[in-house]
Amino acid sequence: MAPLLPDYPKQSRQGRPRSNLRCIADAIFYRFRTGCQWKAIPEWGCG
Secondary structure, eight states: OGGGSOOOOOOOSOSOOOOOHHHHHHHHHHHHHHOOOGGGSOOOSOO
8 A cells, every 4th residue: 555655755844744644544444444433433543
């Protein structure tokens, strides 16, 4: 899955830091697989 995720350049200290795209994709796949509510997605320590 990692080759499909884009690489972003390092940013300066401006704005919100980027989230881990792998964790976001995992949460989306979990949501579609289980059909749970977005609020019910467990915390996996990704951010």
